[in-house]
Amino acid sequence: MSTTEVLLQQLITGLSNGMIIALIALGYTMVYGIIELINFAHGDLFMLGGFLALTIVGMLGLDATTGNATTFVAVGGLVAISAIFCGSLNWTIDRLAYKPLRRAPKLAPLVSAIGVSFVLMNIGLFWGGLPMDVFSDGVAAAAPKDFPALASNKNLLGEASDIRFTVKELMVLVITVPLMIGLTMYVKYTRTGKAMRAVAQNPIAAQLMGIDVNRVIGTTFIIGGALGGAASVIYSLYNNTIHFQMGYRAGMDAFTAAVLGGIGSLPGAMLGGLLIGLVRAMSDQYIEARWTNAVVFTILILILIFRPSGLLGARLREKV
């Protein structure tokens, strides 16, 4: 492979991973935009979505040999079920753990979210111990789980090509792009979307205009969680392995993406996700894979210090 080809290949990989990161980042940025909470549990919610998807795949007995049409329907169904599951779980968590703390000092819900994150991680550990084939009959619950390659590794550019753009990468695009466009339209053109923007701008003023703020916050948690759930299915199909601690890593990448794009900004989260995906791919290739996480965290810290409003975020002055 020539150096250009290597670069192109890393661009494809980076953008595909970036799309997934962006989808998770949207969940962080929406919740932060509306109640200024770093929803630390979001990554672990995403992880549970992957475990649910694997459970369903196991129950239906799907694997790489399943026919194309069935797989197509199944993947759509997995995305929908996982999204509904994560959306409702996120809403429930908000009701139980964050809602009672709305008036508490600002760090209280963050600490609570860290707690929720640990609880979900433990649920993931137990989930991996279910006596099912896909979880290797519950032995070694903590081990990474193989996710069947429903989307194939077939190169769409022809087997002769050195650059690989596979069915998997196409799948990532086909699922994430409509979701992002749909979200943007929803927030821009629907009444609920308008209410969300109003609450994000000023909750008290929004309430005075007759907006049910709690309902809007609930909707935000549902949508954010649903996007995380959808992302978890794509992530599992793309990487073919899931682990009960993957939420932390994916969550930190996505949070970095949200901060990089400007936390609270939807286009920011999408842009940030793509950039973090690219940075990871380039760092894997040109620095060293073992330094990639450190690179991402360094970016996170540098942005927080020098440009906390991110690339696309509005510059806000701290209110006293």
Added chain:
Amino acid sequence: MSRWAQSRASWLKPDFVFLAVALVIPVLDLILPGFLQIGSQMRQIFLFAILGLGLNIVTGFTGLLHLGVAAFMAIGVYAFAILSSEIYPFRFGFWGALALTPVVGALAGLLLGAPTLRLRGDYLAIVTLGFGEIVQDVLRNVETVTKGTQGINPLPYPNVFGYEFVTETYQPWYFLFLGIVVLVVALNRNIENSRLGRAFISVREDELAATCMGINTVKIKLVAFALGAALCSLAGGLWASYLGSTGEPGNYDFQVSILAVCIVIVGGMGNISGVLLGALVMIGIDSLVLVQLTRYLQQQGLSSTANVMSMPNNWKYMIFGLALVLMMRFKPEGLLPSRRVKAELHHDEPPKPADRLCPNCGYPTGTSTVCTECGATVAASS
């Protein structure tokens, strides 16, 4: 209260109760050998008490959420190792290395704190978390200095008046750890009651008001950060010496940091005795109760590694997580609250006299029965 009653009360303070319990445990262990192995596991509790007390300066007193204490512990571990190991030129021996470890930790704290402490609360929390991850990666990857995942070993054991410590007998270690905990508690008490401690607390309560009182908040936060980092490094140094090795860098991960946060929050943010209780409860659960329960259930055939849920020690994340969620929801001031934190967190519940307003002109009247603004009579406080 008479002077005598006051001094008696001070001896009943939780600190001294803890000290008494800590002194009784090795005796108990002698009488009932092997009784739940409490004695040898107590070191873990002492270690986390020091870590918790370090975090308490940053989070409890100064109100900055710090999610990366494990990084400073790791810095302490490696600083101790590099300063004392035979394979490096320094070879300070146990006491010299242990004395220098907090200095290295404080410098690292200043290095991280100086650019970041101007950040808002939640952003600072994320920066400390990121720092923790970076430190782990650096320790793992810079193999020429840190020996990567193998760790640096062996490290010197302490030598007190010619008595060589060994791994097999835990009592000397026990009293060494306990002694250092006592010193750290004394240090914390002195800080709490000093000008510096009051400055910490004023920054926590209201940064703007603190600035108006002439406190340089950035400098005060930096001092808190450095002090916290120094104590966490001290804990790390002690731990390295006890292990006789640095262990793997992955041992000092996010979960250790969160465990420390749990200790401070469950015990009572900003209260030294509370942190000691928090360490006792949380580490007691983690390394005593769950471990012993697992062993017992396995002997009884009630739990096996084949069933992940039947092993009590697999529930620990659940327990830590629920502890954080439930404490935030129902008792954010902790089990042994600091009076000030409790008042702050429950300010919306009982109306304080100072919040009473004059019914005539709306001016706050405090405890006075006559309004200072318009002279109207205010109902006497109930």
